[in-house]
Amino acid sequence: MSIxxxxxxxxEHDVRWHVSAFRIPPRGTGYSDEVSRLRELRARxxxxxxxxPEFRDARGAHVDDQExxxxxxxxxxxRHPAGPVLGYIRLSTPETGELFQSRAHLGEERYRQLLAAxxxxxxxxxxxxxxxxxxxxxxxxxxxxxxxxxxxxAHHLGAKLMIGTSGTKDGQDRFHGRFxxxxxxxxxxxxxxxxxxxxxxxxxxxxxxxxxTELVATLRDRFPALAQGDPASLLSAVPENPPAPAALTTAGxxxxxxxxxxxxxxxxxxxxxxxxxxxxxxxxxxVHDTIDTQLAELIGxxxxxxxxxxxxxERKIEEQLAGVEPWAYxxxxxxxxxxxxxxxxxxxxxxxxxxxxxxxKIQRPQQRxxxxxRIGIIGLSVGNSAAVTLALEGVGGAFRLADFDxxxxxxxxxxxxxxxxxxxxxxxLCARQMYEIDPYLDxxxxxxxxxxxTMTEFFQGDDTPIDLLVEECDTPYVKVAAREYARALGIxxxxxxxxxxxxxxxxxxxxxxxxxxxxxxxxxxxxDLRELTAQAKADLILAMVDADRISPELAASFGEIGRTxxxxxxxxxxxxxxxxxxxxxxxxxxLGAPCDSGRFYVDLDLLISPEHNTATTSDEVRA
Numbered sequence: 001m002s003i004x005x006x007x008x009x010x011x012e013h014d015v016r017w018h019v020s021a022f023r024i025p026p027r028g029t030g031y032s033d034e035v036s037r038l039r040e041l042r043a044r045x046x047x048x049x050x051x052x053p054e055f056r057d058a059r060g061a062h063v064d065d066q067e068x069x070x071x072x073x074x075x076x077x078x079r080h081p082a083g084p085v086l087g088y089i090r091l092s093t094p095e096t097g098e099l100f101q102s103r104a105h106l107g108e109e110r111y112r113q114l115l116a117a118x119x120x121x122x123x124x125x126x127x128x129x130x131x132x133x134x135x136x137x138x139x140x141x142x143x144x145x146x147x148x149x150x151x152x153x154a155h156h157l158g159a160k161l162m163i164g165t166s167g168t169k170d171g172q173d174r175f176h177g178r179f180x181x182x183x184x185x186x187x188x189x190x191x192x193x194x195x196x197x198x199x200x201x202x203x204x205x206x207x208x209x210x211x212x213t214e215l216v217a218t219l220r221d222r223f224p225a226l227a228q229g230d231p232a233s234l235l236s237a238v239p240e241n242p243p244a245p246a247a248l249t250t251a252g253x254x255x256x257x258x259x260x261x262x263x264x265x266x267x268x269x270x271x272x273x274x275x276x277x278x279x280x281x282x283x284x285x286x287v288h289d290t291i292d293t294q295l296a297e298l299i300g301x302x303x304x305x306x307x308x309x310x311x312x313x314e315r316k317i318e319e320q321l322a323g324v325e326p327w328a329y330x331x332x333x334x335x336x337x338x339x340x341x342x343x344x345x346x347x348x349x350x351x352x353x354x355x356x357x358x359x360x361k362i363q364r365p366q367q368r369x370x371x372x373x374r375i376g377i378i379g380l381s382v383g384n385s386a387a388v389t390l391a392l393e394g395v396g397g398a399f400r401l402a403d404f405d406x407x408x409x410x411x412x413x414x415x416x417x418x419x420x421x422x423x424x425x426x427x428x429l430c431a432r433q434m435y436e437i438d439p440y441l442d443x444x445x446x447x448x449x450x451x452x453x454t455m456t457e458f459f460q461g462d463d464t465p466i467d468l469l470v471e472e473c474d475t476p477y478v479k480v481a482a483r484e485y486a487r488a489l490g491i492x493x494x495x496x497x498x499x500x501x502x503x504x505x506x507x508x509x510x511x512x513x514x515x516x517x518x519x520x521x522x523x524x525x526x527x528d529l530r531e532l533t534a535q536a537k538a539d540l541i542l543a544m545v546d547a548d549r550i551s552p553e554l555a556a557s558f559g560e561i562g563r564t565x566x567x568x569x570x571x572x573x574x575x576x577x578x579x580x581x582x583x584x585x586x587x588x589x590x591l592g593a594p595c596d597s598g599r600f601y602v603d604l605d606l607l608i609s610p611e612h613n614t615a616t617t618s619d620e621v622r623a
Contacts, residue, residue, distance in 0.1 A: 017087075017145060018078045021153070021223070022231045026095065027070040034231040038074060039064045041085055045132040054193045068129070071096040074231075075149055077142055086137035089146045091153055092127040100127040102163045102200050106187065114184065118202065120161035126154045128164040128203070143175070148212050151179055152219035155205050162203035169196035170564070176201050180210035256424055259431040261333040261439050267324065275332055278341070285339030291326050292317075294345050294353065301356040333439040337432055347440045354438065355394045362394070366591055371397030373590050374442075376458055376466035378402050378450050378482060379473035380426040382498055382570070384415050384433070385579030386470050391434040391441065395587045398442035399434065400466055402458050403427045403473075404449030410566070414498075414575040450478050459485055468589060469493045470582055476540045481526035483508075483516045494585050496578030497545050498570055499554050501602030503581045507589075511597060517544050518599060534562070546599070577604065 024031050043062035047055040057063050073091040078084065092100060103111045115125055128150055133143050154162050166173045166181070173183060180203050187200035203209075209216035264271040264278075278284060299308055299316045308316050321329055330345045344350050355367050362370070375396040377383045380403040390396050403426040407417055411426075421429055427445040434441055444461065446454050450473065459466060469486050471493055473479060486493050487508040495504040508514060520543055532540065538558055547555065557568050581602060588595035606612070 017142060018081045018083070019146075019149065020076050020078075021073060021149070023073045023093075024070055024231065027067070031070075031231060035069045038069060038088070039066075041088060042130055042132050045088075045134060052193070052195050064130075066099075066101075068092050068096055068099050068101070068127070073150075073153060075146055075153075077146055079137075085134075087133040087142045087146050088130065089128075089132075089150045090130040091150045092129065093157070094123050094125060097122050097125065097127075100163065101129060101165050102127060105165055105198070105200060106184075114163075114202075115161065118161050118204065124158060124160040126157065126159040126162050128154065128162050144212065144215075147176070147179060148209070148215045149219045149223075151203065151209055151212075152216045152221075153223045155209075155216065155220045156223045159205050162205065164201055164203075165198050166201050167194055167196050167198055173199055173201065176203075178211050179203065179216070180207055180213075255337055257428065258336040259428040259435070259445060260443070261335045261435050263439070264332040264334065265330075266328045266332065272328075278334060283336070283339060284334070284341045287341045287343075289327070289343040291329060291343050291345070294350075295320055295326075295329075297353050297356075298345060298349055301353050331439075335432075335436065342439070344439065350440060351394070351438070358394060362587070367394055370395050370587065370590055373467040374398035374400065374461075374464060375468045375470060375586065376400040376402070377430075377470045377472070378458075378478065379471065380430045381405075381411055381415050381472070382496065382575050382578060383470060383472035384426065384430050385575045386472065386496065386582040387430050388416070388433055388437070389579035389583045390470075390586060391437045393583050393587070394438075395583055395590065396468075398444075398464070400444045400446070400458055400461065401427045401430050402446040402448075402450045402454065403430075404447065414570050414572045449473075450482060452481075455481065455485055459489060459491070465489065466491060468586055470586070471495045474541075476532060476537055476544070477526055477529040479544070480516060480521070480524065480529055484526055487512065487514070487516070492589050494582050494589075496582050497550075498574040498578045499545070500549070500551050501574070501577055501581065501604060502545065502549075503578075503585060503600045503602070505585055505589075505595065505597050505600070507595070507597040509589075514597060518597070520544055520546065549601075551605070573604070577602065 024035060040062050043055040043064035046052050046064065047062055055062060055064055069090070071093060073093065075089050075091070076085045077087040079086060097103070100111075106114065115121060131143060131147055131150075133146070151162065162181075164176075164181075166176050168188070173181075177183075181201040182203075184200040184202055188197050190196070191198045262274075264275045266272045266275055279287075295317045296313060298320065299313060327343070330343065330349070331347070332341060332343050334341050345353065351367070351371070352364070355362070355364075358367060371394060373396050375390060375398070377387050377399065380387065380401060383401075383403070387399065387401065390399075405426050407415065407422055407424050407426055407429055409419075409422055411417075412419070412422075415426075416433070417424075417429060425447050427447045431443045431445050434443060446458055448454055450458055459469075469482065469491050471479060471482055472495065473482075483493055483506065485491075486506075490509045490512055492509045493504075493506040496502070497504065504517070506514060506516075506518070521540065524540075529540070538561070542550075542558065554568060557565055561567060581600075585595055587593075
């Protein structure tokens, strides 16, 4: 009997899995309890919430009785040594070759013919089967790791050939193909027990392990070190549940609502008293005072040709201060969500310096003109990129932000935020980010999002209407209702689709009768869209964005949403590009530069291609 265990580092994904490997002897030498636990674990995962009903009996017990469990190697994986089992795979040895599932599937004659054609015998053929991973541990690389470990073990044990059955419904056969497994022609057929087509796969050990050859070789060499432990203790380990550290239960709860910095100008007596009290409290975590370097930059921005240094620069700074102590010059902003207290130049001087590098592309009179406008933004996942880029470039001095949603971890593939901000309202998050760029901005937020009740508030405020709408929400009703309102008020609308660099511009300020979305949705009105099925919603969105012009990847994704995908794919690079495109269009519109209604594409996949390489000669491109 060979029993083994050792912790192995997941070489591919840098995740530490605690793996146990052990061999159950042939039937008659005990271990019935351990085998029962293995079978219950496998059957529960394979049952998959009713997808494969035959793995649960009439009494509700999970059943996967296979004689192959005896005489086979078993591998189980945990996150922690005493934690619950998260994954499992079995490797059957020639000792039980007469019971192989693949042998039964093919029939005795064809099975022997297949082995003979491969130059392998019964004694050097191993069967690979029963890879299962708990739902909560999927998509983390555990399946890859366990599979590589079983293949590596077979290589070490002298297998010339590995054979096994594989499902096809969710691409399991393609998964095994990445390890060098090949389908046996003519073996695909439907198996009721698995409720899907099954195919026989072969793996020739002499050919390596496909894209995982290196990982398999490493685990093959480590397999002999798995040489201690006992199946009974390994399978009965109970996960520890230590109490939370006291510091976690007593830690302060961060303010999830604050989004406006507090302005303090110490030249005013009341602000001086407030600043003093704040500094004496425990609310300030950091003080940032770089007013000296900001003043030096201010001098340089006004007189770039003189390049003042040393005593001359000091004299210029003294002139600028005009008798005010440096610490009291300008403004202090306290950011309650971080506890930072930051010292900056007065508003106009701050903005002159911050936007100085825009000059040559956006002149100072244009900069001042842009800051006089108010921009409304709906949808602050993709819209966050637009809002932050607008703030960075100084396009707009006032903003109205609407989003009902909170930041989730899956948003962070495209939305710039820290993990400590998960759960924060997206409108609050966006306002904070913009205020940390320019604390003098005028920002309003509507954390309930755009609804019938908040529509007027969003578009018109307290007699301060928006001048431009950036629409980036997902709900068809809101997309259409917002455009109806914008068209009635003569407000231009910009939308970025973050796919193929698609930018949509509707100049309702110049074309009051323009069809919504360039007529792509016909005569549909918002009231027609209040109740839509998921399929109707997807069909309408496809109509809005031109189904025949979206990227092949996005087109293929719509049929997978709710099946293999949780939602449509979005990339940070596409969203960042969208923020740039929205900002460029907004700047043109607000400055009165040419910018027509229409739909435009800045497709990076096309633009970053060999035929667009300006550093390559035409002869090289043709070659």
